[in-house]
Amino acid sequence: MCGIVGYIGPKNSVPILLEGLQRLEYRGYDSAGIALIADHKLVVHKKAGKVAELVRMVNGNGHGLTAHLGIGHTRWATHGEPNDLNAHPHWDCHKEIAIIHNGIIENYVTLRTKLVLDGHIIRTKTDTEILVHLIEEMYKRANDLFTAVRLALLEVEGAYGILVVSTKEPDRIIAARKGSPLLIGIGERENLVASDAAAVVDHTRQVVYLEDGEVACITANSYVTKTIHDKEIIKEVEEITFDLQQIEKGGFEHFMLKEIHEQPESIRNSLRGRLLMPEGVVKLGGLEPVLDKLYSAERIIIMACGTSWHAGLAGKFMLEQLARIPVEVDYASEFRYRNPVIKPNDVAIVISQSGETADTQAALREAKSKGAVVIGVVNVVGSTIARGTDAGVYIHAGPEIGVASTKAFTSQIAVLSLITLLLARHRGLAEEQCRLLAADLMSLPDKVEKVLGESDHIKYLAGEFKHVQNFLYLGRGSNFPTALEGALKLKEISYIHAEGYPAAEMKHGPIALIDENMPVVFIVPKDAIYEKVLSNMQEVRARRGKIIAVANEDDHEIDQLADHVIRVPRTYSYFGPIVNSIPLQLLAYYMAVARGCNVDQPRNLAKSVTVE
Ligand code: F6R
Numbered sequence: 006m007c008g009i010v011g012y013i014g015p016k017n018s019v020p021i022l023l024e025g026l027q028r029l030e031y032r033g034y035d036s037a038g039i040a041l042i043a044d045h046k047l048v049v050h051k052k053a054g055k056v057a058e059l060v061r062m063v064n065g066n067g068h069g070l071t072a073h074l075g076i077g078h079t080r081w082a083t084h085g086e087p088n089d090l091n092a093h094p095h096w097d098c099h100k101e102i103a104i105i106h107n108g109i110i111e112n113y114v115t116l117r118t119k120l121v122l123d124g125h126i127i128r129t130k131t132d133t134e135i136l137v138h139l140i141e142e143m144y145k146r147a148n149d150l151f152t153a154v155r156l157a158l159l160e161v162e163g164a165y166g167i168l169v170v171s172t173k174e175p176d177r178i179i180a181a182r183k184g185s186p187l188l189i190g191i192g193e194r195e196n197l198v199a200s201d202a203a204a205v206v207d208h209t210r211q212v213v214y215l216e217d218g219e220v221a222c223i224t225a226n227s228y229v230t231k232t233i234h235d236k237e238i239i240k241e242v243e244e245i246t247f248d249l250q251q252i253e254k255g256g257f258e259h260f261m262l263k264e265i266h267e268q269p270e271s272i273r274n275s276l277r278g279r280l281l282m283p284e285g286v287v288k289l290g291g292l293e294p295v296l297d298k299l300y301s302a303e304r305i306i307i308m309a310c311g312t313s314w315h316a317g318l319a320g321k322f323m324l325e326q327l328a329r330i331p332v333e334v335d336y337a338s339e340f341r342y343r344n345p346v347i348k349p350n351d352v353a354i355v356i357s358q359s360g361e362t363a364d365t366q367a368a369l370r371e372a373k374s375k376g377a378v379v380i381g382v383v384n385v386v387g388s389t390i391a392r393g394t395d396a397g398v399y400i401h402a403g404p405e406i407g408v409a410s411t412k413a414f415t416s417q418i419a420v421l422s423l424i425t426l427l428l429a430r431h432r433g434l435a436e437e438q439c440r441l442l443a444a445d446l447m448s449l450p451d452k453v454e455k456v457l458g459e460s461d462h463i464k465y466l467a468g469e470f471k472h473v474q475n476f477l478y479l480g481r482g483s484n485f486p487t488a489l490e491g492a493l494k495l496k497e498i499s500y501i502h503a504e505g506y507p508a509a510e511m512k513h514g515p516i517a518l519i520d521e522n523m524p525v526v527f528i529v530p531k532d533a534i535y536e537k538v539l540s541n542m543q544e545v546r547a548r549r550g551k552i553i554a555v556a557n558e559d560d561h562e563i564d565q566l567a568d569h570v571i572r573v574p575r576t577y578s579y580f581g582p583i584v585n586s587i588p589l590q591l592l593a594y595y596m597a598v599a600r601g602c603n604v605d606q607p608r609n610l611a612k613s614v615t616v617e
Contacts, residue, residue, distance in 0.1 A: 006615045007093070007107035008032040008079040009187065010204040011168045011178045014195020014225045018075035021197075023063065025204035026056045026077045028252065031260070031406045031605065032201065032612045035087030036080045039063070040094035040103035041072035042175045047100050048072065051092035055606075073225075074175060076168040078105035081611040084113070085130035095134040097141035098126055102150075102171045104140065106133040107185040107200055108164035109616050116160065136161065140169060151222040151229075154179045158220070158233050164363065164616065166200055181220040181233070185615050186361050186389055189213045189221060189228050191242060196223050202245045202387075203252050203404065213240045214387050246386050252404045259604045261407030261498070265590050266457060269450040271402040271412040272583065275419040276446060280426075284436070285443025287427040295352070295396040298378045300431050302352040305330055306345075306377070308337040308368040309356035310614070312410040312493060313417060316382075316582075317356050318486035320421035323579040327442070328428035337368035338617075347375035354380045354424075358405055358413035359613035360388020367617070369393055382420050384413050398424065407605050408612050409497050411590045414490060415453070415583045422446055422580055445577045449584065452574040456587040459571055463588055466553065466569055467595030470524050476501055477515060477550075478589070479508035480528035481538055487528045487582040491589030498597040498607045508541040519548040526592070528555045528585050529563065532578040542566045553592075555585050 008029025038051025166185030190205030381397030
């Protein structure tokens with residue numbers, strides 16, 4: 006959602022903040038702003054639109070802004086429309102204290118009423134502005150910014166990652182978190198603070214992650230961390246695990262295209278060192294603490310949102326088929342609101358690329374509170390979900406900047422495949438079968454590479470279909486999740502309405518939509534239900550729907566039925582979504598480009614959804 010960055014040190018903070026905001030823009034991008042303390046004055050610049058608008062405004066004012074302390078914010082609106090006024094930072098009645106905030110203050114209406122009665126002038130409709138007035142009020146009592154922030158937060162219900170600065174204490178930034186990520190980047194005679202390591206990695210690799218309920222006072226040379234209840238805590242310094250070049254476009258036109266093309270490597274990284282060949286023995290060190298529980302599990306509950314939920318569905322298919330264990334896949338956002346039944350031998354798996362999704366965090370807490378062991382399948386190292394689980398497996402896909410998830414999806418399934426093999430072997434799957442499956446898993450990066458070779462053909466198809474209004478995606482078995490994911494990718498970035506269905510369900514309703522204007526993408530590999538899917542294709546053809554088939558290289562029958570065929574190598578059906586989703590990612594990408602859409606920052610979306 007919103008991105009946060011702060012700097013304090015000997016350098017001019019302005020370019021550092023603006024560059025940091027550009028790196029954070031993928032998290033949310035409807036407005037941006039900075040607050041600087043220079044000569045004991047608060048200087049604020051904020052603007053609706055992309056960070057580029059703010060940069061133009063700051064660079065265009067010609068004053069050569071300089072400040073050694075500053076905070077910056079990119080916003081994804083929750084309360085109040087995205088305009089200049091509602092953009093962060095917000096300030097108090099006397100323009101002495103400024104705040105930036107990620108999250109939602111749930112009791113802001115009550116707080117607002119009280120503050121207005123106390124004489125505060127509130128200028129915006131945002132929940133954030135209420136918080137800065139509350140801090141102003143507390144400052145009157147405490148006369149110390151660190152304490153004032155702490156006291157204010159004791160009155161607040163909701164989620165926040167905040168940075169606060171004041172002209173009265175121009176040598177410090179106060180940071181606090183509850184439900185929204187924040188980390189301190191520790192430099193030499195300078196410190197940074199941000200919602201995401203991407204904003205600090207240019208300056209330092211040493212970071213301290215704040216936990217929920219913690220508050221920090223950061224100066225150029227030191228930082229102090231406390232709980233919100235004033236108990237000092239010593240934090241561990243950790244190392245950022247990725248490089249700057251991983252968060253740059255590296256010659257590609259968009260992050261999304263770069264990330265699609267990174268998949269042979271990202272899948273290799275997910276598997277590396279974890280699958281011992283040729284025996285196909287799986288070693289997942291991160292699961293050691295819960296291995297007994299996992300082996301004796303009677304049911305697995307997978308919880309996730311969006312694309313990660315689709316990966317969960319692919320995981321269900323393989324876990325049930327190969328490990329013979331019942332699996333339920335839940336929308337994390339629904340899980341906690343239906344008083345779920347959790348039994349003593351249940352194991353929960355939460356899947357999250359960002360590791361920060363609020364709904365998934367809540368599902369994780371719910372499962373834990375009901376006694377389940379919770380395993381994380383997460384991309385971002387050190388993220389809240391990764392640290393909140395009992396054990397886990399990082400997917401090691403590397404930073405994913407494009408808002409539409411691509412390489413994280415295939416790596417999530419790769420890791421679920423490893424968990425499946427681990428369990429399947431323990432539960433009696435024949436050694437020979439494990440060896441064959443493992444060999445197929447290891448061949449996936451090359452198969453994905455081969456599918457990427459279809460790019461030009463897919464680009465041509467995008468040109469053919471770019472003007473349509475609707476798309477249907479159909480698949481069965483393990484490729485039902487592939488169909489869902491293909492449809493989600495298309496609607497997210499091209500704004501074409503698309504639906505994914507199990508192919509056989511089409512005749513129970515969606516078939517009414519089929520006419521010569523409806524393109525239908527069939528994911529139809531030569532598996533056990535191939536013939537059945539061909540029948541569904543016949544039904545579409547009979548109604549003059551346009552068929553795009555994702556089919557195997559050696560499938561010649563398909564040419565009689567489909568208008569267009571995208572060829573993919575054969576693979577075991579369990580791992581099919583990894584190979585078969587690649588052409589669908591490319592199709593969505595090229596459609597969006599052909600329609601002139603902003604691929605990396607589609608409207609209304611945010612990379613990590615840290616509000617409920
Ligand atoms: C779609 C997409 C979203 C995310 C969802 C969960 O391209 O990216 O649907 O998958 O918001 O996010 P994570 O995986 O970070 O929990």
